[in-house]
Amino acid sequence: MDEARWNRFKEAVSGNSKHSPSVALIVDSPWIPGWRGISHFDYYLAFDAWLEANLRVCEAYPHIVFLPGFWVEYGMAAEPSGFGCKINWYGGSTPTINPALKSIDEVDTLAVPDPERDGLMPFVLWWYRKAQDVLREQGIFIRMVAARGPLVTAAHLRGLTEFLLDLKTEPEKTKKLLEITTETVIAWLKAQVRTVPACEGIML
Template sequence: MNPNWERFLTAAHLGQPDQVPVALIVDSPWLPDFAGIDTRDYFLFPEKWMQINLELLKRFPDVVWIPGFWVEFGMAAEPSAFGCRMRFYPNRPPSIEPLVKDLAFWQKVEPINPAEDGLMPLALRLYQQMDLRLQTEGLGIHMVAARGPLTTTSWLTGITALMEGLVDKPEEVDHLLGTVTTSLIRWLEAQLESLQEPQGILLLDDLVGMVSRRTYQSLVEPHLKRIFEHFSGLLRIYHNDTPCQHLLESLSYAGFDVFNFSHQTDIALVKQKMGDRVALMGNIAPLDLGVRGTPQQVYSAATECLDKAAPGGGMILSFGGGISPGTLPENIDALTLAARDWKNKS
């Protein structure tokens, strides 16, 4: 097994590996530009997709890529299965148009079928084929991903209708969130079943950070817990880079193993609130430092992060969110250097 992946798994289960792992969430907002190709070509041509993702391993051998060899169409897979309209562009991921704002419309909608609906069957087929090829090279795909219940629902109704509904029509929103959650479990299951050696899931839902603690506990937490409990036994990573200090303690009981969170939240506070239950994956500013900063600034911020949160284990060095478009490769190098130097210092 790859030593970087072993370190990552150790830290993800609250252990303290011989060196703090560096892991980064990467997808189509960054990869096509990094490779110098049209974003549509990244989605359309499997050989280019494979070449670019393999090149990541060669260019950054000390980084764990999450989820790694991600078959995705920006954020379009989940809403496409419900029939949402998508627009594709040459230099950025597709945009999604909300389908129907009226919550009453969604009360009779059935959960989706990943084998037939939207872009999902295409993604599943590509997962099957690419995983088989990677297995022959001793690699393979080990993690899959989905957007979370609030984010996915927001594409169906629009964010305003969803947020207003959480207050004015909680029963209708709860029913719709249940339908979406069932759909997401089916989607994650179908992806895992397409792989030879599945080991984990990544769930991404930033909108959770926008609700109150009371709303989270009554209307959101049950659906998040349902997803994470369904995949008990696998590694479960949750990404939410909306600042949500008010939810940290509650989120630590949602059932995930690793939390990737906003750089605007002090990692020392997050460790205090969550660190004995959840491994932390952060916490460098992805835009201000990853894109606009110098390697020296990234190195300094990474060292500060490690000083605050690495002692005792359960620490994974990363950006406080995914890799932003325009992130400089040398700033990624600075992260790995900081992790290596901190090991020697400690």
């Protein structure tokens, strides 16, 4: 985001804001493509379409801080895709994720994915590298990166209902699953921070 918005956001967070109350919104692919009248395929696959859409939304609402700002994401799919979850794609909505674990017993075969190599995560990192170079020329910096948390990632891997049942019926194995997803989220955030030197914050 531009420096004025980022500084306004930091002032509000620290309690030292000199401005009128700021509005900060999480705005990403569930809303931006429809607002711009483009398909989700264009938004996810065409860099110029993604860039133009994000620039336009910032221009249209100059007093709103958009978080995390120029977010590179594929709905909720980045983290689960690293574990091999099947992803279903649609032109008019965000993708859906199919659970990879048919049984909580399969957690014993699960390993922390490599953000540089596995699933959609390498594509996100590539996109950030490309985006930050283009945005920097316009005085815009990517100041925040994001990840889905360990709980939601585990729920995608197992299915929400099954995950909630596992919490009660298989607490030790579910704890192991959450340890793996926690390590994954940490590794994923670190990879993004390494990729985006201007990053000063994370959203989880």
